[in-house]
Amino acid sequence: MGEGAPQQGGAPNLEQIKKGISASFVVQRGQYEKVFNSGDVAAAQELLKNTNLSEKTRGALKGVVNNTLPESARPQTLQGILIGLKQGEKVALDQETKKVEVFKAAFTDGIKRLYQIGILIVLIGFFITAFLPEIPLRKSVDDDGPPAFAG
Secondary structure (H helix, E strand, C coil): CCCCCCCCCCCCCHHHHHHHHHHHHHHHHHHHHHHHHHCCHHHHHHHHCCCCCCHHHHHHHHHHHCCCCCHHHHHHHHHHHHHHHHHHHHHHHHHHHHHHHHHHHHHHHHHHHHHHHHHHHHHHHHHHHHCCCCCCCCCCCCCCCCCCCCC
16 A cells, blocks of 8 residues: 555545644654753754744744743743644644545535536437337247247
């Protein structure tokens, strides 16, 4: 199986997707807590590699790396970042839910269209068959004699 493929077969469901998103946010929260609670410079530098960081978050991480962010400001900064992560997680979960709903609706519409066309073809075939003239079966020439295969 390829990387990221579901272990039990079939497509991943919404709950699996949500668990994956939540797990990645848990990891991020742990990294930020490690940086701001213990002043871990290596973890801060690792987080700075993320190109999607806001300028405030990037500045706070640089403050930890350069030791310019005072110890007293770190808990409040961490709290702000954690609130932002919580909001980001909610947005990500909502987006995935909407994507799955859109996919389901599109799939349902496609299957419905398939059955509509199939039923239309069957009905056309039925009406064509119903209006065909009935051609009588061929009669044998010698009706009085025994059948040809009788011995």
